[in-house]
Amino acid sequence: MTKTISDLLEAAAERSVPVVRGITDERLADPTPCAEYDVRALADHLFQVVVNFQALAAKQDADFGVAPDYVGRGDWRAAFADETAALVRAWAAPGAEEGTSGAMGLPAATVGGMVLGDLTVHAWDLARATGQEYSPDPVVVGEVLASFRAIAPMGRKMGAFGAEFELSEGGAGASDLDRLLALTGRDPGWQRP
Template structure:
């Protein structure tokens, strides 16, 4: 039996895994729209998110304090795909989307949507940084936009989100994904230098 979160994670992974697979080794030092990370660091961060949110799905604690270093470890692209599939499976388990998570003590559905948001937004970061095409699924964007709207004030205080960016032309013609990127402090028009 699956639940909405696992279905959304599966949809998001079908679009994010190809982006990670498409990262060439000579792009790993390039900047990303996520200013504190270059491509290598952002892949490591996203990999860590994917692994840790598997534990959170099972109501176990996750360790976000360790420095992530997955890139360069064997076939890390295939490893990311495998861990992302494991993330989907973890959130498909009965009860994963119920109750509260480990040390985060947050409602499980919201935590699942946090993982969904990272997978979606960071795939865009990586695609932009490495010159790849990326279009997230509209249903995923809708779920993440709602969840991140709720989380944004706390996420900004914790330094997880930057200040919300204004949209060009007052948001006229902006997509929901543009709004999501701006909400997280990103410039939807960001281009590689």
């Protein structure tokens, strides 16, 4: 990566945290581009990712087996911002990008790319689902696209990615964001029903 994972996470957070802050209670039951999640469930999932990947940065195990329940607890939007800042700090710690991370047994740089991708792509999902504007940092999108191209087969096998969405005209003229979304199984043109 041309920048550190923490630098990229900080850039991603600058654009994703406002999306989470902009989710109104009236939108929590709305559908998202991730068919298995409504807005509440996807926000809970993203919150869980942000918390668990702090542990992975510290080479500790993370627990994704517990159903997340963050949304609706106190000022959960501010808590998400706080946890995202903690995620950036965790990946800035000496050694965070080195070795392997937790029980996943994957290179730390790969794990860092995974959380960067989740923060970026799920912010797009939530923005689309709640009618908000969202424009991720182009450098972040480029890094995630390269990282996700490498892990897409594993992501599909694990059920984290859907089948690649086929872009019209083979993707000619598509933006890197559209290519990233398509790679993860999303229709870049998805609109709220």
